Structure formats: C-alpha cells, structure tokens
Amino acid sequence: MLYFMADIHAGNHRGFAAPTTTPGVNSRLASVLDVLGEAAQCVQRDDTVVLLGDLFDTDKPSPQVLAAVMHVLDGFPCGRESVWVLKGNHDSATPRPGDNALGPLREAGYSVVESPHVLHVGDTSVVLLPFRPEPPSTWVRDALEALRPELNYTHHTIIGSHFGIADKDTPEYLREHALLVDDALALCSEFSACAWLSGDWHTRRVWERGACTVAQVGALVPTGFDNPGIDGYGSLWSFEPPSRLTFRELAGPRFVKYKGVRAAIDEPYSETCTKRYAQVTVKAEEVDGARGELEAAVDAGRLTGFELHADREEAVENAGETAAYVATATSFDTALERAVERLELGDDVSRGEVLRRARQRIAQAKRT
Secondary structure (H helix, E strand, O other): OOOEEOOOOOOOOOOOOEEEOOOOOOOHHHHHHHHHHHHHOOOOOOOOOOOOOOOOOOOOOHHHHHHHHHHHOOOOOOOOEEEEEEEEOOOOOOOOOOHHHHHHHHOOOEEEOOOOEEEEEEOOOEEOOOOOOOOHHHHHHHHHHHHHHOOOOOEEEEEEEOOEEEEOOOOHHHOOOOEEEEHHHHHHHHHOEEEEEEEEEOOOOOEEEEEEEEEOOOOOOOOOOEEEEOOOOOOOEEEEOOOOOOOEEEOEEEEEEEEHHHHHHHHHOOEEEEEEEEEEEEEEHHHHHHHHHHHHHHHHOOOOOEEEEEHHHHHHHHHHHHHHHHOOOOOOHHHHHHHOOOOOOOOOOOOOHHHHHHHHHHHHHHOO
C-alpha cells in the first residue's frame, strides 16, 4: 500500500499554545504530532509513505522540534527508508541543495527528495516533484519528460508534487504559482499517470476526468484561522493496485469562524474534530457578554479556545452614521457633543466627564 499526506507544518505555533511536559514542544505542536501518530497507526510494515512537502513549518526547526518529529516518524512500521519526504516551500531556506530543514532526516536514513525522482513500489511508479520557486508551468513538463524512460515499464504511475493546483475559481493572483488542473490532467494523459497528488495549498480539492484523479491533498493539520472550517483537512490518501485512490480524514484540531456566540457554542464536535478553536464575531455592544459565555464554553469543554471580534462591517456602518450625524451640527461644540453621544462607552463611564475632558484638551491645544 502507498500512503500520501502533505503539509504537516510541524512547529510551535503560538496561537492558543500552552506548555507541555516535553521541553521545546508546546500544545499546538503536540496536536500536530498526535495526528501524525494516528497516520502511523494506519501503516503496515510493507507499506510506503510519501510526505508531499512542508513537513516543518520553518526551514530552521529547533532541535527539540526535530527530535519530536523524528520520534513520531520512527513509529511508522515501514521503516525510515520507506518514508519519503519531499522538500516543500516552508522546509526550504534557498533553492540550493541541502539548504533546507530536511538534512537531519536524510542523515538519519529517511528518503529525502530535493529534485525530481521516480520511486518504484511494486508495479507502481511514483514521480516525485519537490518544491521549486519557479512557476510550475515553466518546468514541470520538462521534468516529467526527463523521467519518462523510468515510466515505460510499469503498470501504474502516480505523480506527487508540492505546488498549488488551480482551476477557474482560483483567484488570478494565485494562478501564477500553481499548475492549472486542466494542464495536470493533460500531463497525466500524456505520461500515462492515473493520478496526481499535490501538497502546498491547505484545503483538499479533487478533480476527476475519466480514470484520472487530480487532488490537492490538503493539510494534515490546519495551521490556524487562515485554514477555516471542519472539513477538507486531515487527509491520508492511499493507493493499492488495481484500486483507485481513496482517502480517509484523520481527526485533529480545527479552526472555525462563526457569526454569533450561539453558533460557536451549540455546534457539536464532529468525528474529525478533536479540538475546536472558534473565531467569533459579534456586535460591538455584545462583546463583554459574549466573552463570558465563550469562557464558560471553554471551561465546559465545548470549545478548546476562542478569539472574539467586534463586527467590523457593523462598526464601519456605525461610524458612517455617526459622521453623518455630527456633520449636521451647526457649531463645533454641538458637533463635539454629538460625537461623544455616539461613543461606545462602558456603563461606568460618564459621558459628561468625557465631554468635559475633551473640551479641556481642545482648549489647551488652542492655547499652544
């Protein structure tokens, strides 16, 4: 069996982090390692594992992070030589060979891939295309062509890479650094590949045409609220001829955005969500009460952590209404009174005192 996963991003992420009993490993990294360890439990002695880039979140992981990751990788029953690790953009310091975070793994006996390579597993060839800083459209076909002689005598070919896969819905500014899905499908046909799996972008997406599958693998563990939602993460892909590619979604932490407190508190945990971090947006006047409810939800185990934000759109709208209200004043003093009248103040703050101090500061400014 062949297994594929991508974008582990092992590192001591700061948001919601807490110390653990392991020096140099915080709670966020511990969660990542838990999911990687769950993946190891799916693997058998005769299997092969391919990590499609960004094993680490930085090109210079600390010795403690390296040791913790290698300890979990050593739990894969297939052995170090059957764990293949592609260089990703986060792993890389520069394009120069060896100038990345994966050197210690290579020295320890893991199969590190820094340049295009073909891996043969039984009657399956896996073409491995690690990260390069140039747009993939400028080099991928040439790389495949150079490797073609190694593909002619196998029954199955899978391409694995580390760059984004784009379609018509992808924003234009992202397409330059991605391979268009139509081009990926065409290359699969040209080189007789049954599948193309790519790391880099964090949300799982799948396209199929005939017998060919192209997939953005998705992050094994989302890195924060820039990877929002419950679904589309934790993907462990597998392939065993003559079956098609399949994936299972491993449980792990998820970062979810909500409008309103009740939506965050009332949503039940899913089978794939072990820790739920909520980013909650409420009306400005509801912030204090919402904070108390969310803290109680954390204490009760309904949430792991939260961020609370006042609704910016509402704040902008309120500011516009205040500006229009102030603009109709017939004198500066009336405008000042109206501005103070619309300020968001706590119940224990006197508007009269705020107005008095504002007038005092303005008078001082005029004298200077």
